Ligand SMILES: *[C@@H]1O[C@H](CO)[C@@H](O)[C@H](O)[C@H]1NC(C)=O
């Protein structure tokens with residue numbers, strides 16, 4: 001009997017941990033709910049946190065031109081994304097030293113061979129797009145019907161080579177003007193491009209002639225695989241246009257958000273692209289940004305990405321700080337976060 005009780009309580013503890021690990025909620029559940037979780041709160045207290053977010057979110061959204069201009073000019077004066085976000089032949093000559101932003105003791109001197117892989121034109125300067133959609137890959141996009149709204153944007157930014165076919169298009173759209181690729185996906189899915197390269201080139205077809213943005217100079221080990229991706233694209237005549245993040249820009253962006261209270265080891269691709277969009281677009285819309293394991297409406301469980309449930313190594317002990325900063329910008333009318341499903345009237 002005692003053994004049974006112990007096993008029972010061990011199980012309860014385990015279940016509690018499993019829930020806590022997958023879910024957001026850092027607070028202790030209210031005592032009366034401890035023994036009997038209520039159906040309205042299926043995620044061990046996350047409903048309370050999500051409701052707080054929704055309270056901030058559900059004020060009618062209106063663009064505040066003054067706030068947008070102010071934020072944009074602060075970002076521009078600290079980070080200079082228009083000119084500096086991307087390494088180009090214009091801003092990084094042969095002989096220049098690139099300091100890896102993730103590994104600051106390491107640097108690379110630009111050789112003529114590396115220089116030849118840099119884009120000649122500046123992809124962003126002198127161009128501002130009217131409407132940009134930045135698509136995060138959160139499970140909140142599953143069955144969201146947001147595809148048409150995303151595709152209606154003038155410039156669509158996607159993160160980490162996400163799948164767009166097989167039914168996802170209705171919910172995430174297909175238009176892509178810029179897509180990022182983390183070298184880790186090149187390593188895991190394409191054998192670091194040490195063997196056959198055609199599979200990568202074929203998978204890039206769904207993004208047409210979009211820019212393919214690689215953090216080639218964030219860590220030393222990113223450089224060779226990123227260069228191999230650029231060479232593969234060139235050798236196979238793929239219409240994709242590889243470009244590289246400027247590590248100096250990423251570093252300045254980390255300082256910028258740090259000064260606003262973000263204590264993160266690395267910025268996520270999502271907040272990096274949202275920041276860049278704020279410099280290059282007049283109206284910034286974010287989709288698929290939602291750091292919680294449960295849907296804001298209905299609280300049903302969500303997968304980690306809209307296309308798989310691979311977990312990132314995150315522990316949600318507080319409301320994720322990046323999301324909080326983006327929600328603040330939403331409330332200030334600087335950008336617009338889209339949470340939940342898209343209906344025609346949601347535009
Ligand atoms: C781009 O802007 C810069 C400075 O704002 C200007 O000097 C340059 O002529 C512009 N280039 C084009 C192609 O419009």
Ligand SMILES: *[C@@H]1O[C@H](CO)[C@@H](O)[C@H](O)[C@H]1NC(C)=O
Nearest residue numbers: 139142143144300301302303
């Ligand atoms: C999404 O919709 C499809 C088709 O209606 C359904 O089969 C599937 O269960 C839904 N997925 C989720 C996570 O709600």
